[in-house]
Amino acid sequence: MAEPLAEKVVQPAINPSHVAYCPTMDLIALATIDEHIHIYRLNGQKVFGVQTKQPSAKVDKIKWKPNGQSLAAAYSNHFLTLTNAQTCKVVHQIDCSAYSKSPICCLGWGANFTDSNKVSQQINKLKGELSLDDVISHNPQTKAIDSVPDLPLDLAFLDVEASLPKLSVLSSGGIDSRASLDTLFQPLTTGSTDSADILVVGFEDGTVHLSIFDSFEIGSFSLQQASRGFQICRPLLHSSHPYSTTHSLLVSSSTGNIEELYVVPLDLRLLSNAGRYLSLLAAKSTQLHNVLRYIHQxxxxxxxxxxxxxxxxxxxxxxxxxxxxxxxxxxxxxxxxxxxxxxxxxxxxxxxxxxxxxxxxxxxxxxxxxxxxxxxxxxxxxxxxxxxxxxxxxxxxxxxxxxxxxxxxxxxxxxxxxxxxxxxxxxxxxxxxxxxxxxxxxxxxxxxxxxxxxxxxxxxxxxxxxxxxxxxxxxxxxxxxxxxxxxxxxxxxxxxxxDLEGNTDQSLQWDLKAEGRSLFELYKRELKLDNKDDPATKRLPAFDALLKHLxxxxxxxxxxxxETQKRNVRFGSPTSLGVGTPACMDMRMLVENPEETGKFVTYVILGPSTKQLEVHVYRITFEIENGMSSTKGVKVASIRTAALEVRDVKFIDDDELMLAASDKTSSRLIRIPYRKMGEAPNGLQYTVVADHDGRKSKSQAEQSNSTPSIDLSDPEDLNACTWQEFPAGVSWTPERLEVNGRKGRRVICVLAQDRFHYRVYDLDTSSETQNTRTEGSDDVML
Known part of the structure; x- marks a missing residue:
């Protein structure tokens, strides 16, 4: 039995669909039933809150940025707010109604390297000293990579704007603090020059919108482009890997009363085509947009x-x-x-x-x-x-x-x-x-x-x-x-x-092509010739007309x-995972073999659907060549749950998964290795569902009736896999799991069924050392 690192009681009740653990700091973001978002430290202290300007708007989704610097919150009024975790201020607000009128049902945020081979080689050289998580979060250890001289790259990313005077705060213009302004115009750091943050927003009507660096928009895409059979579809989950130019989407497609799940690859060829200049292009375009917004204010x-x-x-x-x-x-x-x-x-x-x-x-x-x-x-x-x-x-x-x-x-x-x-x-x-x-x-x-x-x-x-x-x-x-x-x-x-008179016609009155001169030269000439006493000679456009032209x-x-980057985005061939939508699911993308580039695996874990007694773990392998993905095979493993009621499923890290299950006598957190394919004790064994040509080797019925890898109805298997057991009682029956699988700080947040309590457990330390970690936890938090 593990002792909790932290425990807190929250009023009002927590919405179990909206709990998120920060990837890099010990911060827990959650939304309560009154549609307010709160961020807490492990010691229970509230750091900040996020609230929309419309009190009636409900929270649809919340998602942390991979480096933990921002929190995205989607609301039912189609607004998406991005809040900086350091300044606790909303730095950007996106009106998603321009992309789709349907509610937001999926929110994904991935960090992708524009030159994954370079990063992979450097991490392999510094094996043991530097991890992939350190590079994503831009920890101080990443200076080991930045210390390698690269003159062309250093010249390309030479930041001139850092030497310019800081812009002043506008108290009534929407930017009301020095911290918010510095965050909005922060320079492109060296650690972020080889990566691009991809924000994926999915809507109920099957629309998927992509943007880079929070506000640099790529465009909207319809999932119906992936398959003609997708008439009524919606994205459920998103997963990505920093080395992969392809993301994965778990999509639900409905035909009549039948609902079927698919894994749809999302090929982002722009990551490989634009290369290292993509991050520079996106960063400068975002800065340009922010400065333009500031000028308007x-x-x-x-x-x-x-x-x-x-x-x-x-x-x-x-x-x-x-x-x-x-x-x-x-x-x-x-x-x-x-x-x-x-x-x-x-x-x-x-x-x-x-x-x-x-x-x-x-x-x-x-x-x-x-x-x-x-x-x-x-x-x-x-x-x-x-x-x-x-x-x-x-x-x-x-x-x-x-x-x-x-x-x-x-x-x-x-x-x-x-x-x-x-x-x-x-x-x-x-x-x-x-x-x-x-x-x-x-x-x-x-x-x-x-x-x-x-x-x-x-x-x-x-x-x-x-x-x-x-x-x-x-x-x-x-x-x-x-x-x-x-x-x-x-x-x-x-x-x-x-324009104090409120004239609506504020367009430029000059035909620049017909005049054959620059706007600046024309404006200088008109300023010299303008006669203030003769209103008929006034041709100078007002300040707001020039801004509109800009x-x-x-x-x-x-x-x-x-548009150029949008042409480099495509949907791959969908992979069917069967009929029925389970109440709980999770998705994770991994590298197939670190020694081989371009080969990746997407794992999908699906809780039991109606009238099912098994949890299925799918393993979809695909290969990427020139930014185009192709599915090479699909395998599945099953976990028989029998009388257990599975409440939530989550991947802990690249090797283990966890189930929250309960029966009439107790509730358990069950920890199972899923990647080593039977090599580890109590590990899963996969059987082939489809070969590299996409042909199914087994029907759906045969998959359901196949021999399970792990049978939790067997008390011996159940006790061997149980990591934490709770006594009988409603208050501490697990309702929702949220896992931070970061190396060196693997923790799990367990929300109780009463939705007022949550506990945080350390997945690595023993109960004897957890008290020490709890006392010093404030040193590593915001």
Missing amino acids: VQRQMYSDFKASQVLPRKFIVNVEEALQEQSDCTWVQAAYHLVVTGNCYPEVKEWLVDQLAERGHKRWEKATTTGYESVRRLAHENLLPALERFAVIVSRLRGLSKFQVSNVTLGLSTQDLDNILDTVNCLQLVGHRILIASGSELRQFQAFSAWLRQEIENQSTDASSTDSPEKDTNVDHASTLEYIQGAMTQSELTRFF DTQCNAVFSSIA
């Missing part, structure tokens, strides 16, 4: 702050304009100009200054306008221009990659498209500098105007016959005041960049990359 905040600063002054001016038009037949600009030059105040202006505006209204006007100008100036200087500079550097990197090779075939990059993007970025930088200059200039003018207006309010409020009349302030800058009155007060130069250009580049 800056634009929205600049627009909002400037628009808010113009609302109150316009109300004040409208009030005095009405009186002036009726009584003196002039405008506020004419009356104010007359007052500054001559000192003669119209009666309507005096009444407005004394009775309506007064000192309180002046302070509100001053605060609103000053805050708006300062905000726009700060955002342009601290956020917009640095972001555009970073954007140009990333585009230049992609441009260099496009000129280095025939990228239209392998990467989907076009040098001309990237040149056009740089041209638009130059326009935006020009606009950013104009905004910076205009906001600073108009702020100085307004400060002079505000000082003059305050003096006039005091003068007009004092009786002319009074001996206490205030002295005039000789420090008022009358020239700047007049400039503001006839200029920025009613028609700010910033309005040409911000969006169109970037989306064309992203689409070209995605």
Whole structure:
């Protein structure tokens, strides 16, 4: 009997379908029945929680990233959130309704090496010092691989962006912390240059969506492409191996009332075709997308702050304009100009200054306008221009990659498209500098105007016959005041960049192909020739129109990359596993022989279906050549359960599996070797189901009636395989298993049937040493 490492009681009850153990840290993610996701340490302390903006949305799936740095959570509102485990912040949110309107039923996350032979050779050289798990999680031990000099690779992955100043935080733009911003724009580390993270999202209608590096989308695919017989199908499980360019999907296909399971290979030829440049391409494209999103947030905040600063002054001016038009037949600009030059105040202006505006209204006007100008100036200087500079550097990197090779075939990059993007970025930088200059200039003018207006309010409020009349302030800058009155007060130069009128037509008005010139040259010319007094000559597109044009250009580049990589994705031939969908199942992909490249095995364990008394373990072998997979054979082994009720099944690691089963007297965790094919005691023995041509050697009925490898109805076999036994009782009957099979830290989380309790057991240490591990467990946790 093993002693638990940890035990916790959770309120409210836990949803047994949503429990996930972090691959690299001792963190347990679970969703409760109130649809909230909580992440706990082994000592029971809550680290953080994940909650969607729509309280009514239910949790569909949760999945840890292979390196343990992020947690993906899919909700019933079709949103997929990615939360960083270090900062505890949501770093990305994906609207999956664009891919499919059906609910998400499968979530997979695999790490694949773009040069698996290189990684495999290095691990073999450092055998005993470095494991595959260390490379995936980017542990410090991976520096042994990185220490081998590779000048071309080092030059290709030279990170220039790391030397650029950090972007400033936008408090109201969706990125509200320094940690979240640093996580969003983290550089491509050396340990990740030879790998690509593949995020697989499966939907109930059979749609499978792929993306790399969290947000770089490859595209959506239909499982019906794998077989004409897949009319109604849905993915259930996903598995992959870092060395394999092929992933495996467990798919359920329905025909009438009959439901059949298949293993469908998913060939990702893009991993081998693009090679080591795939991770660079995906990382830079993701960074480009993030910076573009950041620029949009800056634009929205600049627009909002400037628009808010113009609302109150316009109300004040409208009030005095009405009186002036009726009584003196002039405008506020004419009356104010007359007052500054001559000192003669119209009666309507005096009444407005004394009775309506007064000192309180002046302070509100001053605060609103000053805050708006300062905000726009700060955002342009601290956020917009640095972001555009970073954007140009990333585009230049992609441009260099496009000129280095025939990228239209392998990467989907076009040098001309990237040149056009740089041209638009130059326009935006020009606009950013104009905004910076205009906001600073108009702020100085307004400060002079505000000082003059305050003096006039005091003068007009004092009786002319009074001996206490205030002295005039000789420090008022009358020239700047007049400039503001006839200029920025009613028609700010910033309005040409911000569409305050809400015009819907914000497209570019220039036909660049007909003009035969770059957008940047045209914009410079129009800025010089533009006549502010003649609205008919205004052809300059606003800031948001330029951003919309940049969006169109970037989306064309992203689409070209995605389409090129999408052509390198295909479904292989499905392998049937029989009729019926069991209540519990698991899937794992392994290397067939470390000495032979291109040969892999997918193991599938299926719990007993209705009216069945056996657990089946399928072994599908396939070979990969030039990114294309082919099935070489299918074998099956059976475990007879008899009176035992199997509640869950899981693969522990590459050698063992575990069953959670119970009967009337007790509950057990049963541990069985599955890979050594009868060599180990109580190991499984496989029989051939289909040969390398895919022909079945046995029917489904013959498989069910074949001699089982292990008979758990035999007390001797049952006791030999039992690893942990629980006494009779509802509270500790196992309901769900979650296993972390990482070498050196193999643990299992057992959720009780009451769904309020869970326990964590160490699969390797003895009961005498577990107490020591528990006391020091906080040293290895987040």
